[in-house]
Amino acid sequence: MYRKAAVTTVSNGSYLQGQANGRLPSMDSEQPAQEGKVVLKKKVTLLRGISIIIGTIIGAGIFISPKGILKNTGSVGMSLTVWTVCGILSLFGALCYAELGTCIKKSGGHYTYILEAFGPLPAFVRVWVELLIIRPAATAVISLAFGRYILEPFFMQCEIPELAIKLITAVGITLVMVLNSTSVSWSARIQIFLTFCKLVAILIIIVPGVIQLIRGETQHFKNAFAGNDASVMGLPLAFYSGMYAYSGWFYLNFVTEEVENPEKNIPLAICISMIIVTVGYVLTNVAYFTTISAGELLLSKAVAVTFAERLMGNFSLAVPVFVALSCFGSMNGGIFAVSRMFFVASREGHLPEILSMIHVRKHTPLPAVIVLHPLTMIMLFTGDLYSLLNFLSFARWLFIGLVVAGLIYLRYKRPDMPRPFKVPLFIPALFSFTCLFMVALSLYSDPVNTGIGFAITLTGVPAYYLFIVWDKKPKWFRNFLDKLTVTLQILLEVVPSEEDQKS
DSSP, X not given: OOOOOOOOEEETTEEEOOOOOOOOOOSOTTSOTTTTOOSOOXXXXXXXXXXXXXXXXXXXXHHHOTTHHHHHHOSHHHHHHHHHHHHHHHHHHHHHHHHHXXXXXXXXXXXXXXXXXXXXXXXXXXXXXXXXXXXXXXXXHHHHHHHHHHHGGGOTTSOOOHHHHHHHHHHHHHHHHHHHHHOHHHHHHHHHHHHHHXXXXXXXXXXXXXXXXXXXXOGGXXXXXXXXXXXXXXHHHHHHHHHHHHTTTTGGGGGGGGBSSHHHHHHHHHHHHHHHHHHHHHHHHHHHHHHSOHHHHHHOSSHHHHHHHHHHGGGGGGHHHHHHHHHHHHHHHHHHHHHHHHHHHHHTTSSOGGGGEEETTTOSOHHHHHTHHHHHHHHHHHSOHHHHHHHHHHHHHHHHHHHHHHHHHHHHHOTTSOOSSOOOTHHXXXXXXXXXXXXXXXXXXXXHHHHHHHHHHHTHHHHHIIIIIOOOOOHHHHHHHHHHHHHHHHHHTEEEOGGGGOO
């Protein structure tokens, strides 16, 4: 099914590629040689990097249902404490990825760092589960939220038909993938605009909340730590919800090769983004509590709508629009970033060769982007999305913890590797322990679904030996794959990156 992985060596965190085959003639011959070079160009500036991180972290949850933490902590004060602590811990994880992104200057995120530290088998398992289940299901879930809230203003007095939601969702998914297949610059510009919309939406909540505080509306903060006592499992579950709300800080590392001046811009973008998101999340929750009691927040179906109705009247009608834009930004940022993981995995021989090819004129990883489209559509119309995500929720923290543990391992394995940005060792140690705790919590709180997810993940092991290690596949099968690759190259107008042609 896949070509055999090329033998790779490492030099300062970069793999040296062997000679690639099957290159088609460039259709861009009128351009100067340098401009017409078929590569993924460095078009991710500091601002675009910040927009990728913020735009993928902030989804619909903070506007609609930020109550998982409050429910499990039992008090306003403790919930705000957990929001703050989770933001700081997520910053620690992001700083670890900042170090990895500056010393291993290669796109691919989790996959690349696991490959560097622990070798091809765990890296393949990671990309196997991501491609077949996690990413299609996650994209379908956030896209369904987009479809629901974009239709909300048209169905104020009645329920929205499920078929209508799915059809609009399908249109949204297709639009995002067309955008990312057409232009890196335009997808980045739209991401900046959508991130701006998200921050405006958060400010629309925070500013009235600050005004309420100035007016002395602090009754819901009196005895802030009084209330229902959190159970033994309550605080860990609240912590789990908080860490999930901040997830997305790692997406810039998926596009490292396209970041301008990565030694400077990756750490800066990560630090600026995490500070903005943490302050924004905490202040948004403070703003909610200036107007809504803890009990009312737990009963509300859409907290931002309830808040806006009480303070801004008819302006609350704009909330579904902001939520839809927020979801679209998360869709766009996620697909932009994760397609690079598939691109790099293909370049290393772990996915079909066609996925590591670039459009000859648009310079986008077209096959790596559109490969998600049929899988996501299947999930959208036939799959039990939430069960799949529950099965594999532990896998995210397992592999992130493995990556951060890999940072510690690389400190000892390759102490001479250039590290333009270096974090104190206690930060990766604390964060890897946090990830281990998240995995243990998944096992304890939901052993059946976690066990099923673990079994699904382990299917990557036989797949690795069948598709990657076994090199005695029938000749007719290899010829079929070669012809299919060439046919797809012609149809999609894609070629291997010219950087991969260098021996």
